[in-house]
Amino acid sequence: MQGTILSRIGWLLVAVLGAAAVGGVALNRGESINALWFIAAAVCVYALAYRFYSAWIAAKVLMLDETRATPAERLDNGRDFVPTNKWVVFGHHFAAIAGPGPLIGPTLAAQFGYLPGTLWILTGAVLGGCVQDMTILFFSTRRNGRSLGQMARDELGPVGGMAALVGTLMIMVILIAVLGLVVVNAMKHSPWATSTVAATIPIAVLVGLYMRNIRPGRVLEGSLLGLALLLLAVAGGGWIDHNETLRPLFDHEGLTLAWLVIGYGFLAAILPVWLLLAPRDYLSTFMKLGTILLLAIAIVVLRPEIRMPALTPFIDGSGPIFGGTLFPFVFITIACGAVSGFHALISSGTTPKLLANERDIRMIGYGGMVLESFVAIMAMIAATVLDPGVFFAINSPAGVVGKEAAEAVAKISSWGFPVTVEQMETLARQMGETTLFARTGGAPSLAVGMASIFGSAFGQGWLSIWYHFAIMFEAVFILTTLDAGTRVGRFMLQDFLGNFSPRLGRTSWYPSVLLTSGMVVAAWGYFLYIGVIDPQGGVNILWPLFGISNQMLAAIALSVATGILVKSGRLKYAWVTGVPLAWLAIITTTASWEKIMSADVRVGFFAAADSMAAKLASGALPPEKAAVAPQLIFNLHLDAWLTLFFVAVLWLIIFDMLRVCTRHLQGKRVAALSESPHEPSRLVEDWVRD
Amino acid sequence: MANRLWRFIRRLSGDDAYERYIAHHAAAHPEESPLSRKAFFKQELERKWAGVRRCC
Numbered sequence: 001m002q003g004t005i006l007s008r009i010g011w012l013l014v015a016v017l018g019a020a021a022v023g024g025v026a027l028n029r030g031e032s033i034n035a036l037w038f039i040a041a042a043v044c045v046y047a048l049a050y051r052f053y054s055a056w057i058a059a060k061v062l063m064l065d066e067t068r069a070t071p072a073e074r075l076d077n078g079r080d081f082v083p084t085n086k087w088v089v090f091g092h093h094f095a096a097i098a099g100p101g102p103l104i105g106p107t108l109a110a111q112f113g114y115l116p117g118t119l120w121i122l123t124g125a126v127l128g129g130c131v132q133d134m135t136i137l138f139f140s141t142r143r144n145g146r147s148l149g150q151m152a153r154d155e156l157g158p159v160g161g162m163a164a165l166v167g168t169l170m171i172m173v174i175l176i177a178v179l180g181l182v183v184v185n186a187m188k189h190s191p192w193a194t195s196t197v198a199a200t201i202p203i204a205v206l207v208g209l210y211m212r213n214i215r216p217g218r219v220l221e222g223s224l225l226g227l228a229l230l231l232l233a234v235a236g237g238g239w240i241d242h243n244e245t246l247r248p249l250f251d252h253e254g255l256t257l258a259w260l261v262i263g264y265g266f267l268a269a270i271l272p273v274w275l276l277l278a279p280r281d282y283l284s285t286f287m288k289l290g291t292i293l294l295l296a297i298a299i300v301v302l303r304p305e306i307r308m309p310a311l312t313p314f315i316d317g318s319g320p321i322f323g324g325t326l327f328p329f330v331f332i333t334i335a336c337g338a339v340s341g342f343h344a345l346i347s348s349g350t351t352p353k354l355l356a357n358e359r360d361i362r363m364i365g366y367g368g369m370v371l372e373s374f375v376a377i378m379a380m381i382a383a384t385v386l387d388p389g390v391f392f393a394i395n396s397p398a399g400v401v402g403k404e405a406a407e408a409v410a411k412i413s414s415w416g417f418p419v420t421v422e423q424m425e426t427l428a429r430q431m432g433e434t435t436l437f438a439r440t441g442g443a444p445s446l447a448v449g450m451a452s453i454f455g456s457a458f459g460q461g462w463l464s465i466w467y468h469f470a471i472m473f474e475a476v477f478i479l480t481t482l483d484a485g486t487r488v489g490r491f492m493l494q495d496f497l498g499n500f501s502p503r504l505g506r507t508s509w510y511p512s513v514l515l516t517s518g519m520v521v522a523a524w525g526y527f528l529y530i531g532v533i534d535p536q537g538g539v540n541i542l543w544p545l546f547g548i549s550n551q552m553l554a555a556i557a558l559s560v561a562t563g564i565l566v567k568s569g570r571l572k573y574a575w576v577t578g579v580p581l582a583w584l585a586i587i588t589t590t591a592s593w594e595k596i597m598s599a600d601v602r603v604g605f606f607a608a609a610d611s612m613a614a615k616l617a618s619g620a621l622p623p624e625k626a627a628v629a630p631q632l633i634f635n636l637h638l639d640a641w642l643t644l645f646f647v648a649v650l651w652l653i654i655f656d657m658l659r660v661c662t663r664h665l666q667g668k669r670v671a672a673l674s675e676s677p678h679e680p681s682r683l684v685e686d687w688v689r690d
Numbered sequence: 691m692a693n694r695l696w697r698f699i700r701r702l703s704g705d706d707a708y709e710r711y712i713a714h715h716a717a718a719h720p721e722e723s724p725l726s727r728k729a730f731f732k733q734e735l736e737r738k739w740a741g742v743r744r745c746c
Contacts, residue, residue, distance in 0.1 A: 078715065092702075096745055098745070100746065101745070217705075220699070220703050272736075350741060484744040
């Protein structure tokens with residue numbers, strides 16, 4: 001009894017502290033606010049949501065059954081189905097869901113100020129993203145680890161299944177293109193960054209050969225060797241940067257780098273996995289976990305001041321990084337970290353096959369997303385500790401603020417964010433770069449933010465090393481996502497083409513491998529190419545498109561979950577997934593509507609295309625812009641149709657879900673629940689009997 | 691304690707995958723001879739990377 005009273009008092013304190021911290025973050029309008037408030041607000045919100053909301057979902061909505069055997073137990077084959085310790089599963093699940101998304105989205109959304117993004121990351125995660133991950137993990141576990149697409153087909157029907165499949169393929173293409181663009185913008189005319197990123201390829205191959213031939217399967221040895229080499233490559237990049245003969249070899253235009261990334265993506269998709277993809281992934285996973293931990297420690301040790309105001313004037317839609325008003329675009333810009341539909345692909349299919357007991361679903365599904373959301377909060381901190389003037393100078397594309405440094409700083413200062421050419425030059429020199437202007441995409445400003453945090457926490461002298469370490473860290477796992485995504489896209493395409501020609505469907509038939517890999521690479525390569533030649537920076541087009549597609553996938557996942565809840569007689573709890581679904585439908589539809597219909601050329605695709613066509617016809621464009629204008633116009637039309645397609649798929653699946661639910665509630669026949677029958681767990685028998 | 695941590699790290703990274711496979715194989719199919727360490731590692735990687743393993 002005393003224990004419960006103490007625990008109640010404890011949770012009350014957490015609630016009070018959390019309310020104070022959230023209030024402090026939300027209401028502060030002073031000069032600056034300490035990052036520790038963000039951490040306190042986040043930790044309290046997560047703790048309360050995890051302790052109470054996720055426990056309630058687990059007990060009442062999903063009714064987790066500890067005595068029921070999981071697929072891992074029933075189908076244990078020592079390979080993909082293996083009952084596994086929950087912390088190990090948690091590690092695998094988190095490593096799989098946390099990619100570059102939660103680092104980039106918050107950085108871009110910081111153009112609205114720190115407040116909107118932070119509030120959305122917190123509420124979106126605990127009420128939307130975590131719920132999605134947890135429910136999908138549960139439903140897939142009850143269905144022998146079936147994938148989201150299969151569940152959509154079984155529970156809703158062929159339409160839902162097809163939508164999930166096509167949606168996944170499309171989102172993959174957009175995702176890889178935008179990530180490729182982020183890497184290209186970080187490497188553009190930066191011999192240090194380019195050589196370091198380039199060095200990760202031979203290092204991965206070396207590690208691959210080590211793990212395959214020299215010491216087969218010794219994952220830890222190989223990874224440690226690779227990590228040491230990666231750190232050497234960061235330092236070596238600095239040496240190359242100062243070497244007159246080697247420097248020009250790594251100093252390239254964005255377009256050249258884009259072609260190199262495209263070529264690399266193709267190679268990575270057709271080479272055996274053990275040679276490049278798998279070893280790169282081991283390195284990137286260790287690097288990711290290590291750096292995130294380091295960043296968390298550094299923020300707590302250093303307690304930096306946030307310099308960005310709570311809200312900027314750009315909430316009216318005039319922002320330089322991407323056009324569009326606060327609503328709905330902050331919710332589209334931050335997908336990963338708040339709600340990410342992509343997680344549903346990991347939560348179904350892979351992770352459920354490892355669960356030893358259903359009760360672990362709460363910690364892995366809900367808790368895993370809580371941790372990813374925390375990563376997004378840290379990215380927000382790293383972006384907003386920068387001087388706002390510096391932040392905008394790094395992230396504003398040349399097409400918006402002008403190509404010349406003096407022009408750009410004058411423009412940015414005129415917005416009320418003072419910055420000088422000297423300040424930017426000093427910063428660039430400290431970071432070991434020639435310029436930091438117009439490095440749109442989030443990675444470089446995040447790297448500057450991380451470098452200044454690490455620099456203050458662990459020694460100022462190493463700023464340039466920290467900067468390039470951060471760039472390498474982001475590039476390594478962006479490239480892993482690029483490799484892995486291209487490969488998955490290839491498999492999906494082969495699976496699809498196999499319906500028409502069985503030979504094309506064979507994953508080992510080399511002509512088919514080349515053809516389908518080429519098709520996937522061409523698809524994302526096209527968007528990457530357009531993004532690079534676009535003077536507005538490309539990110540302003542691609543990132544919202546990615547956000548819309550990712551939220552669409554989340555809506556598919558939540559539709560499947562809501563449908564299953566209703567069909568299994570839990571209508572009164574359907575709001576748990578239904579409310580986030582409705583919210584996603586609202587923001588995705590509003591954003592799509594604006595992207596298609598808006599008359600603002602910085603928002604509407606058709607408006608931008610028309611304006612560019614008019615300028616081209618009147619000869620108002622300078623020759624270098626006129627040369628690429630027809631391609632950009634075509635692309636703007638394509639993007640508009642693509643957006644329309646996404647929103648059509650979104651509503652198709654929502655209506656399909658509503659149709660199934662209505663039929664079920666009217667007592668008409670619907671596809672039966674595909675849940676596998678109950679079997680008692682033998683793993684828990686012993687303690688159940690006690 | 692250090693021993694448990696080490697076992698956990700090996701398990702988490704997949705460093706002990708082959709040992710687990712051998713144990714599982716001996717229990718489940720004692721009549722067949724197991725794969726070599728090298729062949730097992732290659733097959734595992736191919737299986738692992740045939741699906742969605744990494745997110746955005």
